[in-house]
Amino acid sequence: MDRSTLLYLLEKFRQGACTEAERQLLHQWLDRLEQDAAEDLSLPDDEKQRLRNDMLHNILTIPAAAPQRPRLIIRRWMKAAAVLLPLLGAACLLYLQYRQPAPAATWQTRHNHTAAVQRILLPDSSLAILGAHTSVQYTTADTGATRLVRLLKGKAFFETRTDPQRPFIVESNGIRTTVLGTSFSVAAYEGLYACRVTVMTGKVQVHTNAGNYGVLTRAQRITIPAGTAKLLRDTVAVADALAWTKGEIVLRHASLQELMQMLREQYGITAHTRLNAAEGDYTLRLQASMPLQEVLDVIEKISYKPKIRFTMERNRLLIY
Numbered sequence: 001m002d003r004s005t006l007l008y009l010l011e012k013f014r015q016g017a018c019t020e021a022e023r024q025l026l027h028q029w030l031d032r033l034e035q036d037a038a039e040d041l042s043l044p045d046d047e048k049q050r051l052r053n054d055m056l057h058n059i060l061t062i063p064a065a066a067p068q069r070p071r072l073i074i075r076r077w078m079k080a081a082a083v084l085l086p087l088l089g090a091a092c093l094l095y096l097q098y099r100q101p102a103p104a105a106t107w108q109t110r111h112n113h114t115a116a117v118q119r120i121l122l123p124d125s126s127l128a129i130l131g132a133h134t135s136v137q138y139t140t141a142d143t144g145a146t147r148l149v150r151l152l153k154g155k156a157f158f159e160t161r162t163d164p165q166r167p168f169i170v171e172s173n174g175i176r177t178t179v180l181g182t183s184f185s186v187a188a189y190e191g192l193y194a195c196r197v198t199v200m201t202g203k204v205q206v207h208t209n210a211g212n213y214g215v216l217t218r219a220q221r222i223t224i225p226a227g228t229a230k231l232l233r234d235t236v237a238v239a240d241a242l243a244w245t246k247g248e249i250v251l252r253h254a255s256l257q258e259l260m261q262m263l264r265e266q267y268g269i270t271a272h273t274r275l276n277a278a279e280g281d282y283t284l285r286l287q288a289s290m291p292l293q294e295v296l297d298v299i300e301k302i303s304y305k306p307k308i309r310f311t312m313e314r315n316r317l318l319i320y
Helices: 003-014 020-041 045-060 070-099 238-246 256-267 292-302
Strands: 107-112 118-121 127-130 134-139 147-159 168-172 175-189 193-207 212-217 220-224 232-235 248-254 271-273 282-287 310-313 316-319
Touching (some): 256 316
Antiparallel strands (some): 168 175, 220 232, 248 282, 310 316
């Protein structure tokens, strides 16, 4: 009921001119007002009943036609106002709270420009750990039917808050990973692969608008190529998959291309080589805090198939 209609009906009731239907409208309005106000004030049941009785006594039962002294009328209206005004205030507060439009969701971009991992708490209280030189986007308002995070580049680990009504989705290069209750990581590196999803706990579904790659469970990984290379499914050691979130570098049977990507990811340096980057079989575990030169020394010592050397020329890392 709008304000003008309410005032009109109250005036008619004061004059004793309300129809039965109009009286019912006033009763319904008072029922709603009493209910909303009592809930807002957290009153016990007996206080709610007393409040309604006071309202009925002080507002609805004011004699309309009986002659009254002006002072008595003023006192009655003041008494009614003393009961009604706090309720109107509570009702208006509730109206403003629940009728205000929800804040517009905007996209926020977070960049990790360092070699160390960064932890961020997403608006829905899920945890995200960003790898070195990683960028993600997410909405600032925790609204909508889904919780969408965009991985722009790099890799990120997610430990999601369970909300069956609002799926948690990570999108990278058009590939979506939908969480069905889990912790997992998503990686995307230009020139290496379009998307790599690794599940640590629970399960996820990996899909695009065009098709479905299926469901992954604990310790399963899928690598989706950027070009015409073959899609790869394999299993991994969960401890190895989580190592980078704890400041470690772990490679197992990595190709030269993956080794070069690790150096670019961790140290922000681009390596160049004339060797076949698809070859190689490198396994190592290092602390991510190790200086670049120490890492290169270790790789030179352990490398074979092919054996490699490094040299720096004008801030360019050459592998031969």
